[in-house]
Amino acid sequence: MKNWYVVYTKPKWEKKVAEKLNEIGIECYCPLIIQIKQWTDRKKKVEVPLFNSYVFVQLEDTDRNSVFQISGVVRYLFWLGKPAIVRNEEINIIKTSLAAPNLSDVSVTSIQVGDRIKLESGAFSNQDAIVQEISNTYYTLVLESLGCVLKIKYK
Template identity: 25%
Template sequence: MVGDILTRAWYALHTKSRFENVVNEGLAKRNLDVFLPKITVKSRRKDRHKMIRVPLFPGYVFVRTDLNPYEHVEILKITGAVRLIGSTRGPVSIADATIDSLKIMVGTGEEVITGTQFKKGDRVIVVNGPFAGVTGVFSSYRGDGRVIVNIEALGQFAAVNVHADDVEKLPEILS
């Protein structure tokens, strides 16, 4: 990097599960450009029917940095920050136009439809509901936002039917 001119760009910062707001606030307190796109959805809790604001991309916030070593370390020292998304060569920047488009999308107040596309065989973990903490293998989509997850035990598979929002893909390191 010696001789390279550092230019500011947007990067996706992976966070611990449910730490998006903590990381967003921590970065903002350090006067860094940060963007946490949120959308309004209906709460899925059975005991109440209210609208709540949730991250558009659970587990991620966007930060604008030039990746100078000091700032890079400061970003990763934020409670709940895991790593900047990238390849073996380092973090990969995101085009300004992409971030601008996301800002427009979440700023309109219109419904934004999201979802994670799982592929058959993906290692997943159930993060909400009665099966929270269970790891398994994604099997198929059932419709109405439901998915089938196969759980292996004693050399046999058992399948559970859970809501797609309650399932997250395991990082490849953990799978």
């Protein structure tokens, strides 16, 4: 059975690694979002990875070492001492959320540090999270099921 694994890449190599993995026949997914980058003389819309230095690969457990043929692949992401496995449903949630309009339409009311919440929209909709930190401009959430920390900026 093929599982989705998380490959850690060199910084800024996510798209190159995904392209090369596809070329050698490894199914992979590098979720991308559009950001507006500001330079001194102009603004430009740029496609950037949703997860810095992460690419999802789907392959048999016995074929996991084949990703190391690709320059830019560093290692697998591990969770509890084993390679992290991402469920198909979670990959599908990311894909559907990125396809939905108004990704940035998120509202938050009276949340305290330590609260358990369920994200209702965006790339991580229907994910449970624990509020780790609240500042003047962002929330830091722990997504235990994905083994990551999410920082959400708000106005």
